[in-house]
Every structure is written in structure tokens, then in C-alpha cells.
Amino acid sequence: MRHGGRILIDFLRARDVSRVFHVPGESFLAALDALHDAGIDLVTARQEGGAAMMAEAHAKLTGEPGVAFVTRGPGAANAAAGVHVAMQDGTPMLLFVGDVARAQAGRRAFQEVDFAAMWGALAKHVETCRETARLPEVAARAWNAATSGRPGPAVVTLPEDMLAAEADAPDLAPARAIPPAAGTMPDAVDAFAARAERPLVIVGGGGMTEEASEALGLWAAHRDLPVAAAFRRQDHLDNRHPCYAGDLGTGMNPALARRLRGADALILLGAELGEIETSGYALVRPEAPPRIAQVHPGPSERGRLWPADPFCAIHPSCLLPHMPKGGGPGPRAAAAHAEWKEWREGGASPGALRLENAIRHLSDALPEDAIVTNGAGNYAAWLHRHFVWKRPGTQGAPASGSMGYGLPAAIAAALIHPAREVVALAGDGCFQMTSQELATAAQHGAGLVLIVVDNGRYGTIRMHQEMRYPARRAGTDLRNPDFVALARAHGGEGWRVEADGAFPEALEGARATARAGRVGLIHLIQDPEALTTSRTLSEVRGG
Numbered sequence: 188m189r190h191g192g193r194i195l196i197d198f199l200r201a202r203d204v205s206r207v208f209h210v211p212g213e214s215f216l217a218a219l220d221a222l223h224d225a226g227i228d229l230v231t232a233r234q235e236g237g238a239a240m241m242a243e244a245h246a247k248l249t250g251e252p253g254v255a256f257v258t259r260g261p262g263a264a265n266a267a268a269g270v271h272v273a274m275q276d277g278t279p280m281l282l283f284v285g286d287v288a289r290a291q292a293g294r295r296a297f298q299e300v301d302f303a304a305m306w307g308a309l310a311k312h313v314e315t316c317r318e319t320a321r322l323p324e325v326a327a328r329a330w331n332a333a334t335s336g337r338p339g340p341a342v343v344t345l346p347e348d349m350l351a352a353e354a355d356a357p358d359l360a361p362a363r364a365i366p367p368a369a370g371t372m373p374d375a376v377d378a379f380a381a382r383a384e385r386p387l388v389i390v391g392g393g394g395m396t397e398e399a400s401e402a403l404g405l406w407a408a409h410r411d412l413p414v415a416a417a418f419r420r421q422d423h424l425d426n427r428h429p430c431y432a433g434d435l436g437t438g439m440n441p442a443l444a445r446r447l448r449g450a451d452a453l454i455l456l457g458a459e460l461g462e463i464e465t466s467g468y469a470l471v472r473p474e475a476p477p478r479i480a481q482v483h484p485g486p487s488e489r490g491r492l493w494p495a496d497p498f499c500a501i502h503p504s505c506l507l508p509h510m511p512k513g514g515g516p517g518p519r520a521a522a523a524h525a526e527w528k529e530w531r532e533g534g535a536s537p538g539a540l541r542l543e544n545a546i547r548h549l550s551d552a553l554p555e556d557a558i559v560t561n562g563a564g565n566y567a568a569w570l571h572r573h574f575v576w577k578r579p580g581t582q583g584a585p586a587s588g589s590m591g592y593g594l595p596a597a598i599a600a601a602l603i604h605p606a607r608e609v610v611a612l613a614g615d616g617c618f619q620m621t622s623q624e625l626a627t628a629a630q631h632g633a634g635l636v637l638i639v640v641d642n643g644r645y646g647t648i649r650m651h652q653e654m655r656y657p658a659r660r661a662g663t664d665l666r667n668p669d670f671v672a673l674a675r676a677h678g679g680e681g682w683r684v685e686a687d688g689a690f691p692e693a694l695e696g697a698r699a700t701a702r703a704g705r706v707g708l709i710h711l712i713q714d715p716e717a718l719t720t721s722r723t724l725s726e727v728r729g730g
Contacts, residue, residue: 191319191350192217194358195283196225198326202361204254206230206245206602208238210265212258214285217350219256230602230631233623235262237595239269240621243278243340244560244583244596248603250394252279252333259286259344260298263305268589270309270340275587277393277459277485279338281329282310288348289317302344311339317346319354327359334364337485338393372482372499373509376454379480379497380410383452386519389435389464390424391417392457392483392503395579399504403456404428406510411517413524415443417458419571422582426575429516432523433530435464438568438720442526444470455481456503460493463586482506531573537723538714539686542566542640545711546573548691549610549638557581557608560596563588564614565646566713568720591620594637598624601633601701608698609635615667616645625677625706634701636694639670642713650718650727657728670710679706 232238242253273280312332316325329341407430481495560583597611671681682693697707
């Protein structure tokens with residue numbers, strides 16, 4: 188006989204879960220009791236949103252489901268931000284929510300929530316386990332839902348008395364997933380590409396392996412195919428590869444936008460081609476799309492928006508190693524790569540601290556396997572434009588555009604890969620969404636570099652404000668704390684940088700601090716005129 192908490196933890200151990208992220212709650216004390224000696228690392232976050240984002244980032248970087256425990260009511264509500272990231276990004280994740288006792292359900296008990304209604308549209312799978320003996324069954328169903336087809340978050344609510352009760356529940360062996368065979372799919376996709384005059388490959392989704400990335404480069408060169416990255420998937424192909432054409436994100440290279448608009452054939456490899464990649468569905472129109480081939484692990488993606496023919500229900504990492512290779516690249520890919528290089532090397536921000544120079548230096552200084560994370564805000568456009576990603580699994584960013592993601596993701600990355608360098612980039616507004624997780628980093632010895640870009644405002648909202656209501660700002664200015672002092676208060680070190688020349692030395696100091704298992708924070712002071720990578724505040728106001 189085992190209590191429910193022990194059954195749950197034994198289930199996770201059988202699936203080689205190495206780490207659980209949580210904020211403690213009374214409703215899952217039995218699970219914490221079982222974790223005490225289970226050999227699973229328990230990371231105690233300071234807020235449930237941070238814990239859920241850490242779990243999501245853990246999954247992004249490992250390919251295995253991230254696991255988070257939160258309590259009911261406000262705890263679950265806080266975690267919703269991380270669940271939303273997992274749902275939008277297609278990341279496998281399990282969120283276990285401690286719930287009210289079964290006898291109290293439906294009586295508006297303390298912190299009670301109708302979780303089926305709350306999570307129904309936000310998660311891929313939602314279920315409540317009401318019987319201790321059925322816990323292995325319910326957990327297995329959630330695990331399979333999170334990892335099958337298009338991955339996503341599964342939420343399991345656990346009444347606290349059910350977790351504390353005992354049952355003679357046998358463990359269920361993990362279901363062994365067998366990757367689908369590529370079969371004739373490579374021939375179909377290759378033939379589709381060969382017929383195109385103006386093709387564009389768009390690579391995205393999660394789980395890109397190094398083998399598949401290398402195979403993508405070889406096939407693209409063989410067929411002279413420009414390869415663009417979907418939003419925040421720039422690490423899927425070495426950006427130095429002669430077929431790399433840039434990213435379809437916010438602040439897109441105008442030359443790449445023209446190439447996308449003029450393409451007569453699109454090959455989507457894991458990518459879903461949404462609002463961001465198409466600039467609001469203006470560059471590619473769902474009502475009049477070009478010919479499309481799509482390779483995607485989720486069968487439900489077929490025809491959801493784009494009429495793909497062929498559609499291959501397989502993960503790109505299973506297909507790409509079977510694609511033909513040899514020769515190339517030719518003039519199409521070379522021209523697209525040259526356009527990206529010109530875009531990456533351009534830009535001239537106002538002020539003594541030019542963010543493009545800091546990002547280029549960061550890109551050159553870091554080792555190829557360094558992991559760089561970020562949240563959301565205009566500051567990220569400089570990262571997208573000027574950083575060069577070299578290897579898969581090195582970019583941690585939310586395609587959902589969630590603020591506050593960079594620091595929790597970097598903490599997860601530092602715990603997964605303590606020997607690798609980890610850098611988080613955040614705006615002043617973005618950072619303060621989850622700045623309390625500095626304490627989590629300190630407690631668990633997560634060494635990382637944190638770069639905070641401070642322009643004294645919510646930059647993205649200010650940009651739209653200035654475009655629509657020039658010089659009539661309201662509600663977007665920020666009065667910020669001393670970020671350097673904040674880092675030191677959490678056992679780290681900090682540097683304030685106001686000009687280009689001071690950044691390299693600050694970066695070396697921050698990297699040394701990170702290697703010692705602490706947070707090295709660099710506070711960058713950005714000129715308020717620097718609104719986007721290509722337009723100043725005055726230019727936007729002037730139309």
C-alpha cells in the first residue's frame with residue numbers, strides 16, 4: 188500500500204523525470220513527502236508563474252516533459268502564464284495542481300476553482316484524479332497527451348485527501364514511443380521542392396536535433412533552398428550556413444518579407460506559419476496561399492489553416508536525415524543569405540550604448556553551445572536581428588511572446604547544463620515580471636548572466652502608442668529600482684553600462700560570476716530614442 192503522493196512520484200521516477208519545479212502548497216503535502224527521498228531534484232520557485240515557465244523551458248531544452256507542482260486557486264492562476272507558453276509553443280509539460288478535498292468540492296471551498304472550465308481552452312488535456320487507485324492511469328493519460336502529436340501542456344488536479352489516501356495501485360509501465368518511419372515522405376517533399384521556382388523553407392517547432400539540423404543544411408544546399416526560421420526558432424539551423432535566410436519574427440528583414448510574399452512554394456518543417464511569421468497574415472494570405480508542403484508531428488495540424496499537399500505527419504527530426512544531399516548551394520540560397528548578412532550587420536541605434544553592438548559582441552564572445560534566453564519586448568528585436576545562433580537547443584524564448592520568461596528559463600537551463608554558459612536577456616519591464624526568481628537562482632546555485640536593457644518604459648506598448656497617438660504617452664513609463672543593488676542583494680554581482688566601450692569588460696565580469704554559481708547582472712542603459720532596430724522615437728512620431 189502506498190499513499191497517493193508516493194504513487195505519483197514513483198510514476199515520475201519510472202519515466203526518468205529528474206527535476207520538478209514547484210511553489211509549495213498545503214494541498215500536495217503528500218507528494219512533497221514522497222519527493223523527500225525520491226532522488227528527484229526539487230526546485231522551489233518564488234511564484235507559480237516562474238515555476239511553470241521553468242518547467243516549460245526544461246522541456247524545450249531536454250525534449251522531455253517539464254513537470255510543475257502548484258497549489259489550487261491563486262497558485263493555479265499564477266501558473267497559467269507558463270501553461271499558455273507551453274500551449275502556444277507546443278511544448279510537452281505536466282502541471283499537477285493540488286485541489287480541495289473531494290468531500291468539499293462544489294461548496295465554494297477555500298480557493299476552489301472549476302479547473303475543467305479554467306483550463307479547458309488553455310491546456311491540451313485536463314483531468315481530475317478522484318480515486319487514489321487510478322492515479323497511475325490518470326497520470327499516464329496526461330503524460331501521453333502531453334507528448335503525442337503536437338506536444339502541449341496537460342493539467343492534472345489532485346484532491347488533497349486523494350493524495351494522502353492509500354491504495355494498492357500497481358505502476359503502469361511507460362508506453363514506448365516508436366518514431367514513425369519516413370517511408371516515401373522524403374521523396375514527396377523533395378519532389379515538391381524541386382518543382383518550385385521561388386521556394387522558401389520555414390523551419391520551426393520544438394525538438395530539432397543536431398543530426399536533423401545538419402541534414403537540413405545539406406538538403407537545402409542540394410536543392411538551393413533558402414531556409415528561414417519561424418519566430419524564435421533561430422537555432423534550428425546554424426545561422427552561418429550559406430542557405431540561412433533569417434527569421435520571420437517581429438522587426439523582420441524587409442528583404443525576407445518580400446521573399447516570403449513572392450514565394451511560389453513554402454516547405455514548412457515543424458513550423459505552423461502564424462500571425463507573427465506572416466505579419467498579420469498579410470505576407471501569406473490563408474484565402475490565397477501559395478503551394479505548401481508541411482512536415483508536422485500533429486495530424487490535427489493538417490488543413491487547420493494551410494492546405495498542405497503533401498502533408499507528412501512526422502517530426503522533422505525523423506524525416507530530415509533521409510533527405511537527399513550533395514552539391515550546392517546555388518544562387519537562390521546565396522542571395523537570401525547575403526540579404527540576411529547585410530541586415531544583421533546594419534542598424535545604427537542612437538545613444539552612447541548601441542544595443543546592436545552589445546549583441547554582436549555577445550554573439551562573438553560566447554561559446555557555440557551557450558544558451559541564450561529572453562522574454563518579450565522591443566529589446567528582443569535587437570537579439571533576433573544581431574545574434575548568430577550556431578547550434579540547436581541554444582535558444583530559449585517563448586513563441587507566445589510572454590514577458591518575464593527569460594530569467595526562469597535561464598535558471599532551468601543553468602540547472603540542466605551547469606557546465607555550459609547561460610545568458611538571459613530581459614527588458615526592464617520584462618525582467619520585473621519574474622525578478623523574484625533571482626532568489627530561486629541563488630538558492631539553487633544557478634550561475635547565469637542576466638542582461639537587463641533599461642529604457643525606462645514598456646517599450647513595445649510605447650512603440651504602438653507613439654504610432655497611433657504620437658507624443659501622447661500614458662501608462663508606459665517605468666520608475667525602476669537599482670538593478671545592480673538587486674543582484675547583489677541576492678548574492679550576485681552587477682555592472683551598470685552606459686556606453687559601448689564598457690560592455691565587454693562587464694560581460695567578462697558577469698561570465699566569471701556565473702561560473703562561480705551566481706548571477707552576474709549587467710544593467711544596460713538604452714537611449715529612449717532607440718525605439719526599434721530600424722526607427723527612432725522621433726521618426727515614429729514623425730510618421
